[in-house]
Amino acid sequence: GTDFKQLSEYRYGNSVRHIDWKATLRLDKPIVREFQDERDQCVMLLIDCGRRMRADDRQAGAVGTTHFDQVLNAVMLLTYVALGQGDSVGALTFGTPPSAQRFVAPRKGRHSLSTLMAQLYGLQPTPNHSDYVAAAEDLLRHQPKRALVIVITDFRDEDSAELGLALSLLRRRHLVLVASVRERIIGELIAQPLSSDSAALDVASAQLYAQQRRDAFRKLAAREALFVDAEPEWLGVNLVNRYHAVKRAGMI
Numbered sequence: 001g002t003d004f005k006q007l008s009e010y011r012y013g014n015s016v017r018h019i020d021w022k023a024t025l026r027l028d029k030p031i032v033r034e035f036q037d038e039r040d041q042c043v044m045l046l047i048d049c050g051r052r053m054r055a056d057d058r059q060a061g062a063v064g065t066t067h068f069d070q071v072l073n074a075v076m077l078l079t080y081v082a083l084g085q086g087d088s089v090g091a092l093t094f095g096t097p098p099s100a101q102r103f104v105a106p107r108k109g110r111h112s113l114s115t116l117m118a119q120l121y122g123l124q125p126t127p128n129h130s131d132y133v134a135a136a137e138d139l140l141r142h143q144p145k146r147a148l149v150i151v152i153t154d155f156r157d158e159d160s161a162e163l164g165l166a167l168s169l170l171r172r173r174h175l176v177l178v179a180s181v182r183e184r185i186i187g188e189l190i191a192q193p194l195s196s197d198s199a200a201l202d203v204a205s206a207q208l209y210a211q212q213r214r215d216a217f218r219k220l221a222a223r224e225a226l227f228v229d230a231e232p233e234w235l236g237v238n239l240v241n242r243y244h245a246v247k248r249a250g251m252i
Contacts, residue, residue: 006034041252042106042147043082043089043243044174045075046139049123050095050130052154055183067181068125070232071152074179075120077236078150078243079113085247091116092142094135096126103142132159132166140173148175148252150239155180155229157216164220175252178220179228179239186210187231 007023010030023031053068079089090106104119130153139149149170155163155178163178170176189206192199217229226246230238246252 007031008034041087042145043087044106044143044147044149045091046135046149046151047091047093048095048130048153049093049125051127053125067154067232070235072120074236074239078239079116081240083110083112092139095128095130132163136166136169146174148246150177150179152179155217157213160216160220167220177226177242181235182229182231184231
């Protein structure tokens with residue numbers, strides 16, 4: 001699509017269809033409307049609220065440190081940035097009972113952040129399985145127009161088949177970015193000193209798990225390599241950086 005850019009004096013070769021007759025009469029010379037490629041796009045957040053989002057691998061007893069709490073922080077940061085860029089932002093949750101599902105239609109303007117916060121406030125992760133295919137089908141019904149769809153989840157390599165099918169459905173119409181929360185404990189295990197046979201076994205096991213997960217995740221990201229894999233506290237910053245890269249590349 002295109003957006004209006006400015007009015008300018010008619011030049012040879014301009015389309016007669018773009019003549020602004022009111023401005024032409026007012027200035028007593030032919031004036032045309034100029035357009036530019038549409039820059040304001042739609043960002044749809046597909047937020048996992050299933051059982052894995054209940055994980056908390058930080059200090060016991062701390063408030064607001066579950067994976068889901070960190071995901072909501074990342075969602076609000078990304079929404080604030082995208083709205084500031086003129087994009088519309090919406091959200092759809094999955095991994096909840098139907099009565100608890102939330103859908104926020106994409107809207108522009110800073111006030112939309114308050115609307116999104118009000119809809120997601122009080123939402124808690126559930127013990128339910130997250131059905132990726134059903135979530136993709138729901139989003140396609142709610143959002144027929146092309147958008148940047150950001151799937152925020154807690155990926156494991158056993159999810160590859162189901163999540164892969166869901167991404168194939170979404171990519172028929174949308175540009176899809178997959179963002180996953182990575183457990184801090186894996187990095188801590190890998191970084192520990194090799195002070196004993198037990199520690200060496202832990203490091204090797206963590207390295208193998210991380211490599212298998214990374215390989216499966218990269219394969220899902222497909223040729224666009226649109227993915228974010230970050231520990232909970234870094235998810236928001238990584239998402240914003242990836243969003244800016246997508247915008248600069250003109251992918252949406």
